[in-house]
Amino acid sequence: MNFDSIERKMQGVGLSRAAIDAFRHSVGVLTSDQSMMIPETEIEPARDVADWDALVASTPEADAALLAQAVLVKLNGGLGTGMGLQKAKSLLEIKPGVTFLDTIVRQVQNLREKAQYPVSMLLMNSFSTSEDTMAHLAQYADFADASKVEMLQNRVPKLVQETLEPVEFPANPELEWCPPGHGDIYPALVGSGWLEKLLAAGVKYAFVSNSDNLGAQLDTRFLRWFAESGAPFVMEVTRRTEADKKGGHLATRKADGQPILREVAQCPAEDIAAFQDIEKHQYFNTNNLWIRLDALKEVLEANDGVLPLPVICNSKTVDPRDASTQAVYQLETAMGAALQCFPGARAVCVPRSRFFPVKTCSDLLLLRSDAVEIDAAGAMKLAPECEGVAPVVLLDGKLYKLVESLDALGVPSLKHVSKLVVSKPHAFAPGEPLSGEVCI
Numbered sequence: 120m121n122f123d124s125i126e127r128k129m130q131g132v133g134l135s136r137a138a139i140d141a142f143r144h145s146v147g148v149l150t151s152d153q154s155m156m157i158p159e160t161e162i163e164p165a166r167d168v169a170d171w172d173a174l175v176a177s178t179p180e181a182d183a184a185l186l187a188q189a190v191l192v193k194l195n196g197g198l199g200t201g202m203g204l205q206k207a208k209s210l211l212e213i214k215p216g217v218t219f220l221d222t223i224v225r226q227v228q229n230l231r232e233k234a235q236y237p238v239s240m241l242l243m244n245s246f247s248t249s250e251d252t253m254a255h256l257a258q259y260a261d262f263a264d265a266s267k268v269e270m271l272q273n274r275v276p277k278l279v280q281e282t283l284e285p286v287e288f289p290a291n292p293e294l295e296w297c298p299p300g301h302g303d304i305y306p307a308l309v310g311s312g313w314l315e316k317l318l319a320a321g322v323k324y325a326f327v328s329n330s331d332n333l334g335a336q337l338d339t340r341f342l343r344w345f346a347e348s349g350a351p352f353v354m355e356v357t358r359r360t361e362a363d364k365k366g367g368h369l370a371t372r373k374a375d376g377q378p379i380l381r382e383v384a385q386c387p388a389e390d391i392a393a394f395q396d397i398e399k400h401q402y403f404n405t406n407n408l409w410i411r412l413d414a415l416k417e418v419l420e421a422n423d424g425v426l427p428l429p430v431i432c433n434s435k436t437v438d439p440r441d442a443s444t445q446a447v448y449q450l451e452t453a454m455g456a457a458l459q460c461f462p463g464a465r466a467v468c469v470p471r472s473r474f475f476p477v478k479t480c481s482d483l484l485l486l487r488s489d490a491v492e493i494d495a496a497g498a499m500k501l502a503p504e505c506e507g508v509a510p511v512v513l514l515d516g517k518l519y520k521l522v523e524s525l526d527a528l529g530v531p532s533l534k535h536v537s538k539l540v541v542s543k544p545h546a547f548a549p550g551e552p553l554s555g556e557v558c559i
Contacts, residue, residue, distance in 0.1 A: 129275070136424075137425075149283070165466060178341070178344045180339040183233070190238075191226070198245075203521030203523060206251045207247075210251060213477075219331060219333065228497075241313065256268070271311065272303055300451030323411060327408045350464065353408070353465050356369050357473070368401075377459050402468060418461060426457055431453065475499065484533075488532065515542045535555070536555065537556055539553065
């Protein structure tokens, strides 16, 4: 196909050459004979997965010089529309007067105190979250300048399925575009100039995670291990449970022994049972990544400036709420899939405490409760009464889908609870003591 019309559309909104070339790669994969599927016959269960506790048990903390070479990158492009929000999800309160974003700032401030150096923080915002996020950060003098803390996520055109031309939708031109997936972090780093800026400042090590996962903190012991290991790329994985069986899993490619990530959209229908076999494929990606920035630059240069990520093709309508509108493809890439682009990449199995995302109101209620403690440095841990096991919280998905419904429910004490199920309208008194298994 001819890419010219796609390129003109992307240039028309000021997208960078790196973003355009990355999308050219994705479209090329779509139009080639190359399969976008990863069948079970081509992989085997993940092997050589290291254990986090064993690695950090005797590892000294990173010193100031090493912390000065690190950057904390948070993916902050989500609006949290699934929970009824029309603002950056990281602006949700998790404790009275404290948001995800406030907690992330605390974590970075703590690192800066340890290093006696302005450890870098970079937020990958979207066009939808940038304004709200930077307005909130205005209260922090060291984080208020967007040129020092912000990198904008790109956007890509939706493609008409019949022609693969960029779709036109005059009724709402914004719907002609879609996010490219968090694999966009790599062209965003290049196109924004941040990769070169960080390397020029002597920054070598990036820790990348989602802004709604407060368990993902830049651990200074692991930073030391990562720096000394020589690994160019490390993915934090954790053991799959039945609740995770639909999520992307780690595997080993038979052809060359390279660790790879397989998402459910890349699994042929006949292999779904194997995909969901948590005893066979035991590890899933937490989206906590450690990246050597100099190694990233080398891989990019070896591939004409593009990281050759696998492509996920989603079939949609241009207006996702109207099935009668034109059928389109939305192409995206996954950040963790870069695992396969780095020879010598490794996976490390981490405690579940490092994977604590908030995707639903059930997750948010647990985080707001006394079962989870967040100290002045932004460190998150379970209350001692939980004895290392987080309470299971299951709120009715229809009654408690939106944050405003959670506000009406109230926040009871959960530190003595093993399981809380709420399946009808209810109102807890603030801090109402509960214990054991509770079913409302």
